[in-house]
Structures are given as structure tokens and as C-alpha cells.
Amino acid sequence: MSNSNQDFLCDVKKVFFDVKGDDKGRLVFFQNGNNLSFDIKRVFFIYNTKDCISRGHHAHYKTKQLLVATSGCVQINCEWKGRKESFVLSRPDMGLIIEGMVWHTMDNFSSDCVLMVLADSYYDEADYVRDYNEFLRVSGQ
Amino acid sequence: MSNSNQDFLCDVKKVFFDVKGDDKGRLVFFQNGNNLSFDIKRVFFIYNTKDCISRGHHAHYKTKQLLVATSGCVQINCEWKGRKESFVLSRPDMGLIIEGMVWHTMDNFSSDCVLMVLADSYYDEADYVRDYNEFLRVSGQ
Numbered sequence A, B: 001m002s003n004s005n006q007d008f009l010c011d012v013k014k015v016f017f018d019v020k021g022d023d024k025g026r027l028v029f030f031q032n033g034n035n036l037s038f039d040i041k042r043v044f045f046i047y048n049t050k051d052c053i054s055r056g057h058h059a060h061y062k063t064k065q066l067l068v069a070t071s072g073c074v075q076i077n078c079e080w081k082g083r084k085e086s087f088v089l090s091r092p093d094m095g096l097i098i099e100g101m102v103w104h105t106m107d108n109f110s111s112d113c114v115l116m117v118l119a120d121s122y123y124d125e126a127d128y129v130r131d132y133n134e135f136l137r138v139s140g141q
Helices: A132-138 B132-138
Strands: A012-016 A020-022 A025-031 A042-047 A055-060 A065-071 A074-080 A083-089 A094-098 A103-107 A114-119 B012-016 B020-022 B025-031 B042-047 B055-060 B065-071 B074-080 B083-089 B094-098 B103-107 B114-119
Touching: A012 A083, A042 B065, A042 B114, A055 A132, A065 A083, A065 B042, A065 B065, A065 B114, A074 A094, A083 A094, A114 B042, A114 B065, B012 B083, B055 B132, B065 B083, B074 B094, B083 B094
Parallel strands: none
Antiparallel strands: A012 A094, A020 A025, A025 B042, A042 A114, A042 B025, A055 A103, A065 A094, A065 A114, A074 A083, A074 A103, B012 B094, B020 B025, B042 B114, B055 B103, B065 B094, B065 B114, B074 B083, B074 B103
């Protein structure tokens, strides 16, 4: 997976989801073929993160992810195709789709932040690009 | 799916998950073949539920679910095989596996509660048993 000539998927897209329910309570769902473009293989959530902490600092060769702050807020900093952009996730009906070859970091976690991540792959350490220079090389930047 | 002689799966199990990380931040993950016994087809979360509201009030013919309060707390009331039991979900590393033919309601939502549900099926209204007497009939009680 170290061939820099491969065409890796690398895009970032902010997405919004319909909210079901009313003033009594709300519900947001995610399902491939409905409002999600991939099969969910793995789910994880990040919580109790100190506000001075920066997480992430990696890209993936292949894994596509959806990130949603189900409570609180967090800033997601992305770098892909020579472009850098930051996104604030602060609503449970808003998410960020991050394709593989996107270097991303997460910071400014609010104390109540729960960041839910849906991934289209099972965990595989070999799919992680944890070295920034390797990311630049592999992504052809 | 109205044959009361079918053997429906109906069990409830409290489960605990490993927490990754340290004092800087924490992470809990769910993956079939690792710490989950089913493929995740659908994810939804319930939030902003008023504390006087009772939700749920249904069973499923087949769907198996994992419920986790990723923030706040909520009480899950289950009825299956003639047995009734309530469970309080109040920790992000604790969940409740609810198999299909379990009548369940949810109440006592804390104002900050986010109840995440992972389901092993795509949404199908025909899989819902929303009538309590039908539940009793189908489950043979």
C-alpha cells in the first residue's frame, strides 16, 4: 500500500441528516442506501477529551468515515489534495464524510463532546498513515 | 411473520466494553467479530428527549440491537419470556443487547442523554411489533 501512484479516494464533505421526531424528542439515523453511501463495519466514539488535546494526526489508505458530534462540539482539521480546511461539528444532524487519504486532526473538544465515527472498514492498523511525510509522499503532494 | 409458533430470538444482556485511551481522552469501539456479535446495518441515536417522555413500546420480529447511552442516562424497561426487568444505562462503556421479541420501553431520559442504537437490520416497518397484545400472542405469553 506504499505505491504513490495509486489513486486514493480523498475528499471531505459536510453532510446534513434529516431529524425525525418533534419537541418531545429527536432521532437521527444512518443507513447505507438511504442517507449513507457505505456499509457500516465499525463504530466508535471519542469522549472525555481534554480541551487542550489534539487527536487524529493520521490518514487512511482506504477507510471512509462519517464523523458526527452527537453532543458538544469539536473542530476537525483536514488536509487533502494540497488543500487545508477546518470544520466545526456542533450539531447532531450534521456530519463530515472523510475519505481515506485525508490527513485529519481533531481539537477544541468541548468537555461534553461525544464524537461518533462510523467507518466502512474493520480496524486494521496497516490502513493507517501515521507519518505526515509518508502522507505527503503517498498522496502525491 | 404472524406465526406464533416461530421460535423468535428473545434475550436481553447487559454488556461492557473496553475503554481505550487515558486521562487525556477515551474511546469505545464496536465491531462484529471483535466485541459485537452482529453486523451493524443501521445506526441511530435519540436525543433531546423530555424527561416525562416514554419511548419505544415495541418489539421486533427479528432485529437485534445494542443500546448505549453515550452521554447522560436512561432507563430501559424490557419484557421477554414472561419476565420483566429494567436497566439503567449511564456509562458509555456499558450497553444492552436486546434481541427481537423483547417488548421494550425507554424512560427517565436525562436532559443530556444521547442513546445510540446499533441494529443488525435495515429499517423495515414490517419488522416492528407495535401492538402489545400482538407481542404477547406472537411470543407465546
